[in-house]
Amino acid sequence: MLLAVPALCLGAPLAAQASTGASSGSTDGWIRLAHLSPNTPAVDVYLYSFGDSSALIVLRHVAYGDVSPYERVSAGTYSVAMRTAGAAATSSPVLSTSAQIESGHAYTVAGLGPAGGLRLAILADQLTTPAGHALVRVIQASLRQHVVNVALGGRTVAPDLAFATVSAYLAVAPGTEIVRVTAADGDANKTVTLAAETVHTFVVLDGTGRLEIVDLEDAAGNTSIPASGVATGLGGTASPAPATAVWWLALVAAGATLVLAGGTRAWLLRRWRVTRLTRLPRKVRA
């Protein structure tokens, strides 16, 4: 794909410089928190910049199935602590972990597993997709259905996915499809619309008496990236190009040279006349 400079000016498009990372030049990343443990009560989630004692962000009463929006944070090291909902900020956390946020990258810090074996997993979240495709993955957070199969349209996305695990990403064609989750004692369907350049995470949850599917849109980009820019300037407010100034400078230089040449000639003539006068024959001076 040719990603040329979006020149908002007239002119030929140029090839873009290749770069890595979602956002070159930015020093921010993104982090979100998720409670995906079916039999763990609601928690308060604290995000600290590593070493700070006061929290950057506090999410109160995060219950099973809740996934927060991404927060944009400076790249660096962070601590995440989960406390029982309503507990004092100074009380011992139920769980805590540290996370390294790289610039241009996004992460989900998820409480996974059963209440007795709860852990905080740090998931690296994809933001960019293969051109013209969407990306999907599955987080299996159903304790009742220990193993599930997930298909999208006619295609298998995650076969035999165990509780508290995350499938790999799969690139799919954009479109509206049905996500089908099948398990030993139940199944669920959901219609989802996947635009090109979007990343989705399907979360399988224990609903009231049945399986539930949540469709998370993790990231979205441009469905069609402009190949080159648009002319948005014709120079009416610009200082003129250096070429114009050069001509004026040349005029100044030419004029100055003439002045200098004329002055030098006059000075030389004076010197020569003086010299001639001082060299008159002795006979005349006497």
Added chain:
Amino acid sequence: MAAVGVVGLLRTQRHTPATLIASLPVPAGQVAAPPRPADSRPVARPVWLTIPVIGVQTTLVRLGLTAGGALQAPSDWSVAGWYTGSPRPGAIGPAVIAGHIDTRTGPAVFYRLAKLRRGDTVYIRRADGTLVVFSVTKVETYLKSTFPTQSVYDPTPDAELRLITCGGTFDASTGSYLSNVIVYAVEQSR
């Protein structure tokens, strides 16, 4: 001759016309909440943009791609346009809005875009009347040869904004500016 040259040089330094409004009032209206990741619903299309601190106020036209795949320019110098291939402002991803910096004879809608600073506020009104509020994170000017396409158009996991116009040195021989000015902004969380 030298005197004529010096006068010519002085006249080539044009002065900024002081015809633009210095600042505008903050718009009133219901502020939209940032998008939630779960089962996200479509948001209304953008119809109007204002940047009070630099006196910008414009309806938003829709921009597509030309036959050659380039981003269309607004045909009206005094309005900005939202690229319909980009996410809607306030939905997840980078919404792209472009506008002219100037015409052949004077300033256009995004003439003062490069004067924005981190923390300045951009307001966009949607067709349903809600306001999306963005906070500027950075303003960059890039030469065409080093334009970071990824950081302008790549997907983001939050609702962001890219305001684009021309800038830098104007090359009279090609009739175009040599650089682009990009304003990056992020939807304010509540």
